[in-house]
Amino acid sequence: MAQIELRNVTKSFKTGKVLEGLSLSADEGEIVCVFGPSGVGKTVLLRLIAGVEEPDAGSIWLEGRDVTDAPPETRGVGIAFQNFALFPHMSAYDNIGSALTARGASAATIKAKVEKVAGLLKIGHVLSHAPRELSNGQKQRTALARALAADPKIVLLDDPLRNVDAKLRYEMRLELPSLLRASGATVLYVTQDYKEAMAIGDRIAVLLDGRFEQIGRPSAIYREPVSMGVARLFGDPTINLIPIRPRAGDGGATCEIGGATLALGPSHAATEGRSVLLGLRPEALSVIDAGAPGAFPVEVVAVTPLNEKTVLLMRMPDGQEIFASEAGVENEARQPGPAFARFDPARVLAFDEATGARIGGGA
Amino acid sequence: MEHTSVVERVVRGVLIAAILAFFLFPILWIFLMSFQTNEQVLRIPPSLFFEPTTINYASLITGKLQTSAGSMDLAFMQNLGNSVLLSTCSVALALVLGVPAAYAFARFKFPLSEDIAFTLLSFRFAPPLLVLLPLALYFQDIGLNDTYIGLIWVYQLIALPLILWIVRGYFEDISPDIEYAYRIAGHSWLQTFTRIAIPLAMPGIAAAGLLAFIFCWNNFVFALILASADKQPVTVGALAFVTASGIQYGQIAAAIVLSVTPTLALALYAQRYLVEGLSLGAVKG
Numbered sequence: 001m002a003q004i005e006l007r008n009v010t011k012s013f014k015t016g017k018v019l020e021g022l023s024l025s026a027d028e029g030e031i032v033c034v035f036g037p038s039g040v041g042k043t044v045l046l047r048l049i050a051g052v053e054e055p056d057a058g059s060i061w062l063e064g065r066d067v068t069d070a071p072p073e074t075r076g077v078g079i080a081f082q083n084f085a086l087f088p089h090m091s092a093y094d095n096i097g098s099a100l101t102a103r104g105a106s107a108a109t110i111k112a113k114v115e116k117v118a119g120l121l122k123i124g125h126v127l128s129h130a131p132r133e134l135s136n137g138q139k140q141r142t143a144l145a146r147a148l149a150a151d152p153k154i155v156l157l158d159d160p161l162r163n164v165d166a167k168l169r170y171e172m173r174l175e176l177p178s179l180l181r182a183s184g185a186t187v188l189y190v191t192q193d194y195k196e197a198m199a200i201g202d203r204i205a206v207l208l209d210g211r212f213e214q215i216g217r218p219s220a221i222y223r224e225p226v227s228m229g230v231a232r233l234f235g236d237p238t239i240n241l242i243p244i245r246p247r248a249g250d251g252g253a254t255c256e257i258g259g260a261t262l263a264l265g266p267s268h269a270a271t272e273g274r275s276v277l278l279g280l281r282p283e284a285l286s287v288i289d290a291g292a293p294g295a296f297p298v299e300v301v302a303v304t305p306l307n308e309k310t311v312l313l314m315r316m317p318d319g320q321e322i323f324a325s326e327a328g329v330e331n332e333a334r335q336p337g338p339a340f341a342r343f344d345p346a347r348v349l350a351f352d353e354a355t356g357a358r359i360g361g362g363a
Numbered sequence: 364m365e366h367t368s369v370v371e372r373v374v375r376g377v378l379i380a381a382i383l384a385f386f387l388f389p390i391l392w393i394f395l396m397s398f399q400t401n402e403q404v405l406r407i408p409p410s411l412f413f414e415p416t417t418i419n420y421a422s423l424i425t426g427k428l429q430t431s432a433g434s435m436d437l438a439f440m441q442n443l444g445n446s447v448l449l450s451t452c453s454v455a456l457a458l459v460l461g462v463p464a465a466y467a468f469a470r471f472k473f474p475l476s477e478d479i480a481f482t483l484l485s486f487r488f489a490p491p492l493l494v495l496l497p498l499a500l501y502f503q504d505i506g507l508n509d510t511y512i513g514l515i516w517v518y519q520l521i522a523l524p525l526i527l528w529i530v531r532g533y534f535e536d537i538s539p540d541i542e543y544a545y546r547i548a549g550h551s552w553l554q555t556f557t558r559i560a561i562p563l564a565m566p567g568i569a570a571a572g573l574l575a576f577i578f579c580w581n582n583f584v585f586a587l588i589l590a591s592a593d594k595q596p597v598t599v600g601a602l603a604f605v606t607a608s609g610i611q612y613g614q615i616a617a618a619i620v621l622s623v624t625p626t627l628a629l630a631l632y633a634q635r636y637l638v639e640g641l642s643l644g645a646v647k648g
Contacts, residue, residue: 052543072546079547085540089562102549146548 002061003028003154003186004049009058011044018044020210021058026203028153031180031187032215033201035194037233040207042190043082046156049188051075063153073102078152078185082159084143086131092118092142093127099150117145120179137168148183155185161196173199194234198222206230228356231279231349237311237323240280243353246271252345258317260296265345270359279349279358285324287312288340295342298322303334310334314341396616404612419617438592439618442600447625449586449596450579452515454572457522462568465527466560469534480531483524491584494520499588509591517585522575529574533567534560569636577626597622 002025009022018041026032034042047053049060051072059068067075078099086095093114094101100110118124121141126134134142140160147155161169177200180187191197197204198218205215214226225231231239246253252266255278264271288295298314301321312324312334324341326334350359367375396404398415423439467473468480498517499508507513537560545555561568583598590599601618604611 047543050543050547052546071552072543073549073551075547076549077547079544081540081544083538083540085538085544087541087545087559098545098550099548102554146544150548 002026003030003063004032004188005061006049007059007061009045009048009055009060011041011048011053011055018210019048019055022207022210022212024205024212024215026186026188028186029181029184031177031189031200031202033189033191033197033204034207035191035197035201035204035233036207038192041210042192042207043158045207046079046158046188046190049075049154050077050079050156075154076152077154077156078147078150079156080143080147080158080160082162084131084139084163086139086142086146088131090130091127092123092129092131092134092138095131095142096127096145096149098146099152103150105150113149113151114145117149120182121145137164140164140168140172148179148185151183151185153185155180155183155187157187157189159190159192161191161193169196176200195236198234206233208233224358225349226358228277228279228351228358231351231358235281237282237325239349240282240285240322241277241351242280242316242320242322243275244278245275246273246350248272258296258298260294262294262296262342263345264348264350267346268348268350268359271350274359275353276350276359277353279351280322280343281347282311282323282325283309283327284343284347285322285341286343287314287324287326287334288342291340292342295340298339298341300334300336300339303336314339393616393619396612397620399613399616401609401611401613404616419613420621423614423617423621437603437614438595439597439600439603439621441593442595442597443622445594445600446580446596446598446622448511449514449518450576452511453518453522453579454526454576456515457519457526457575458568458572460519461523461526461571462530462561462564463556465530466534466556468527469531470539480527483527486520487524491520495584495588502589508589509594511594514586514590514594517589518579518582520585521578521582525575525578526568526571529571530564530567533564537563566636569633573630573633576629580622580626 004024004026006022006024009019010017011019022045024032034045036042044053048055049062051067051070051074055068059066061067062075062077086092087098090098096114096118097110100113105113114127115124118127121144123138123141123145126138126142129138131139131142140163144157144160147157161172164172173196180200189197189200191200201218203215204218204221206213206221208229214221214230216224221230222234225234228241232241242257244255244257246255246264246268248254248269249261249263251263253264253268253272255262255264257278287298287300291297296316298316300312300314302313304311304313308327310326310328312326313321314324315321322341351357352359395411395413397419398417399413400416400418403413423437426437426440468476502508502513507516541563542555542559545559546552550558580596581598582596586594586596586599590596597618601615604615604618
């Protein structure tokens, strides 16, 4: 049974339609990341599920129950807000215990549960502090502890790592999945960091222009994005998009880039004769010094070593700039100057230039 | 780190002392007057040195004023009691009505909400005398003239807009997410209002209540027209010191000292909440 189910949820504000016909279903114990650029309505979606906003149309089902019109206090969800929203006049202990108090738990139960979750999140030593006395990281953990303390079946997390420093964000990215899995709750996790979404989510729901553009496993979304919009959101540096017009050739489509004729292989047969954008992940490009079949000429403009990888900014003969990233440090000798780039046809994506939909490729 | 020279500090100290002397001297002078007889007050040149007497306070408290023209009754203690009763009840009623209303104006957008809020504020713009004369006639018709209830009702013109507008701002400053978080944790909106919104707006409520109390306490014209002697507050009661045999400066000073005391005590008491509330501050990340 789906623990969280959205059926055609639509919500608009005075400024316009924010969410349009959203449908999503999350199973027990699943972590679904809602990912999208800022201002796309991710927080609104969580508020709809929590019950502090009402949808204009559609219905929301939690634990098999239609809660579309139910007030928030009856929905039994745990929530952590992006700005923490701790109760400033209560100690961390009372903050974390608030949902238990509301359920009428005994003082002993509250103490046991608060201390357990505080121990898991390593804030046991600051329970007596007021929120203003906590560091940002402790505030964030207190907010998480408050969401989890009453063992809710459904946990909503609104970009909980947004306001913490990079080191803590990295630690929490590693700790959170096991912590959430141990709680057994169904989690909806909102983020605008694709790495966070890929690290934490069992599935990712990509929210773009008020719709779920794609819902799928992180690897599937990265390798087989349904559209150019999704492909551009994942990856750093972002995916290169090169306009081409493939022709039929020996053993599949071929195209011309920078004067070189390149084979796209049989998987891209559907692109023949259409205007498409070739989607090349920076790591799918390899840069070689001498020309070779399947390579096109580029000018390396800048070399940025980033320890585990080296990012190259290159200019193609027609002036378009593209990125390549090379793993490791073996290319320390790489210098700006003329070079050639080539790619594995099996790893490239092709998008329709007009609609942005993916046509072929990917694996 | 302070980067002030000695000269700067001295000049600053002198200026602050001058300003304090300018503003506090009248209060000090009244305090001294309250321990003097009328003759001592009126002697020329005035002197800071005199033999203090408590006769002014004694006559106020016993209600018997001895003058050269004979003895007369003073209702000062009753006036003081009326002031306390009228101001306290007015502020209490205004808080009970105004705080929930302020919350509604802060949190919910309903038709005409801004217009209603502004209309309430506009009560503070109109000269009281404008409404007072027709009001006095109506009050006579419906039997509210010269009653505590009638006065407390009219005092809402002073207290309610003040509380509504000050407290509304404080409610607006509370992040709605904090209230949402409390509701989602399983509390009803009423619990959220009483346990989150009110405690967080407490400094504003205390400040507004204090201000409203002082404004009610100092009101003169409403009580002058709408109340007779036994319902009058100190502001109106003080008129009795202007007697046929002259103005009783000593008693007036003592009456001022006595009537300032409750508001001063309240301000000192409420100060704790004002400062405490400010230090709660924002807890945004």
